[in-house]
Amino acid sequence: MANQLEFLKDKIADLKEQGLYHDLKVLSSPQGARSVINGKEVVNLSSNNYLGLANNPKLKEATIAATEKYGAGAGAVRTIIGNMSIHEELEKKLAKFKGVEAVTVYQSGFTANMGTIAALVDAGDVIISDELNHASIIDGCRLSKADVKRFKHSDMRDLERVLKDCSAYDHKLIITDGVFSMDGDIAKLPEIVELAEKYGAMTYVDDAHASGVLGRSGRGSVDHFNLHGRVDVQIGTLSKAIGVVGGYVAGRQELKDYLIQRGRPLLFSTAMTPGATAACIAAIDILSTDTSYTDRLWDNTRYFKAALKDMGFDTGHSETPITPVLVGDSKLANTLSDSLFEEGVFAQSIVYPTVPMGKARVRTIVTAGHTKDDLDFALKVFGKVGKKLNII
Secondary structure (H helix, E strand, O other), X not given: OOOOOOHHHHHHHHHXXXXXXXXXXXXXXXOOOEEEEOOEEEEEOOOOOOOOHHHOHHHHHHHHHHHHHHOOOOOOOHHHHHOOHHHHHHHHHHHHHHOOOEEEEEOOHHHHHHHHHHHHOOOOOEEEEEOOOOHHHHHHHHHOOOEEEEEOOOOHHHHHHHHHHOOOOOOEEEEEEOEOOOOOOEOOHHHHHHHHHXXXXXXXXXXXXXXXXXXXXXOOHHHHOOOOOOOOEEEEEOOOOOOOOOEEEEEOHHHHHHHHHHOHHHHHOOOOOHHHHHHHHHHHHHHHHOOHHHHHHHHHHHHHHHXXXXXXXXXXXXXXXXEEEEEEOHHHHHHHXXXXXXXXXXXXEEOOOOOOOOOEEEXXXXXXXXXXXXXXXXXXXXXXXXXXXXXX
């Protein structure tokens, strides 16, 4: 019988030739500052576990206790019989933490964007999106019936130009990442909000990499800029700094009421597991009372970022724990990542289509869990490999 997927072999060969093919790494330890990857213990600089909460004893205990009480799974979508009391508890905790009227929890940050964007805007509306927004925002825009316009990355003049051109639309929705996941820069949220208010547009910020990172104890970019009550939709993840899995939408009560009726991932996909939900509650409880996690994260960030720059690496415009080492060429980025791994440091190369052609890099993320010894070791390896490859 003919293999109708034979054409994929040529596509895979092309990806390998361009340096765009990746084998999956295998993690066989907890997701920590030092992890066992492909059977080797390395300093892990590619984890989104910003605060080290994925391995926190309180989160693990909460997971076990909730699983014993509620079972392994929710058993249904929330709109049928999968809406458990523990889901309601998490949403109330998150609403208080974020300083909003209501929160709606989704199964992931990706589904939160896909479900919310498509529910909010329709034919006759327009989405105005930063050109470097995350793939989940792009896919959410594609699923909506609204027109989509893009503005140059963090360019407020270009944003205003687009807003002026979109005056005839019924509703205008400006969408931006709070922290851009590949470059580590922070959105110009105050200026975006001012333009939105000037031109009658809604504002929507995806805080996937700002949740648990920016603001008081990680309350996000709205808190960071003190814009409470002026941003219509806040998206957050529970899978990065919070250390578990899931996503959420924070805002007004009517936003939640509507999403329960029209948010398709909520309507058609089984709810978060009780164990994961309980672990998220435990994480929010920790962050609500303890600033030491975010304090350590930022102390490590400043230390590592300054040292990379001092060695001569190009780290772009990063302002956060996401610190890219820009090299441009995809094959060189892969070689840099592989060479670092051989020396005991895991930092994943990022190439097209995650970043544009010619913008390949190795992306590093320090966490609260890294010690200064971990960071010093990684910096020594970066210096050695960077010189060997003529990057510095």
